[in-house]
Amino acid sequence: MAGVTKVEIKESVEELHELLLKQKTASSFERIQALYLLKIGQVKTIQDVAVVVGRARVTVQRWLKNYQESGIKGLLTTLKSPGRPAIISLQVREQLDKELQESEGFKSYEEIRTWLKAVEGIEASYKVVHDTVRYQMKAKLKVPRAVGIKYDSEAESEFKKTATIPRSNKKHVIAPVDRQKTMRYWCGDESRVGLKTEAGRLITKKGVKPIGIMQWKRDNFYLYGLVEPLTGEYFIWEFSHLNTACFNIF
Incomplete structure (x- = not known):
């Protein structure tokens, strides 16, 4: 048959x-x-x-x-199909992992797509990048700690190692010579007023704290002020700089 x-x-x-x-x-x-x-x-x-x-x-x-x-x-015996090779290879993931270990991180998953194309020559969809980074590499958007544009992480680390923190602060009060005259206690301070760069969350690896570098505008001004805690009276004067000349005028 x-x-x-x-x-x-x-x-x-x-x-x-x-x-x-x-x-x-x-x-x-x-x-x-x-x-x-x-x-x-x-x-x-x-x-x-x-x-x-x-x-x-x-x-x-x-x-x-x-x-x-x-x-x-x-x-x-069942032979498993190897399937299509991963768009983002293991070697590229290792390089991306190093970038995500940096505190500056990435601003968005779209920025990671741009990095993959520019540095590695890889065209990956938003979904592929999001799933790979968020769920497989365990990196996500976080609110960064704002620092100035001149921030130096090495200098900060060295300062923390060598700086001495006083155990106690002593307050000194000068008594008036003439007890018939009233002494008024004023507290002074200065503050810079201006706008800073808008910064959103950054993508970094799990356990890596993001740092957002801020660029301050140059048209800032300073407020010099005095306040009497007892009465609440205050005095404020606007200056262009924080220096000795302005202090003397104030």
């Missing part, structure tokens, strides 16, 4: 029946079922087997070929 399979099945009907009962997945059950149907003579051709198990004829042919070459073990 044309199409009749000539595969020699070594296992007995009883052995195949026991194997059927042990299978835990539909795929492995169908493969043993194909041998079982051929062994008991219920089907004769590969096409008949394909119809009964609900698989394509070429799929059943591949099963039987694996059985002929490697027996039951080969029949039940």
Whole structure:
């Protein structure tokens, strides 16, 4: 009969029946079922087997070929497809990871897309970048700590190591010479008023605190002020600079 399979099945009907009962997945059950149907003579051709198990004829042919070459073990071995290679390779991820370790980070996932294209020559969709960075690399947007444009992280670290913090601060009060005269206690301070760069959240790795570099505008002005805590009276004068000349005028 044309199409009749000539595969020699070594296992007995009883052995195949026991194997059927042990299978835990539909795929492995169908493969043993194909041998079982051929062994008991219920089907004769590969096409008949394909119809009964609900698989394509070429799929059943591949099963039987694996059985002929490697027996039951080969029949039940499932080869996983490698699939498409990742758009962002492991090597590129390692380089991106170094960038995310920096406290400056990235301003947005779109900026990461631009970095990938400019530095690595990779065209990746927003979704691919977001899923890779946010969920696989565990990096997310965070509110940065604002620092000046002249900020030096190494200098800050060195200062923290060498600076001495006084254990206590003593307050000194000068008593008036003439007790008939009233002494008024005023507190003074200076403050710079101006606008700074608008900065949103930054993307950095988990555990890396972001730092937002701020560019201050040059048209700032300074407020010099005095206030008497007892009465609430105050005096404020606007100056262009914070220097000795302005202090003397004030």
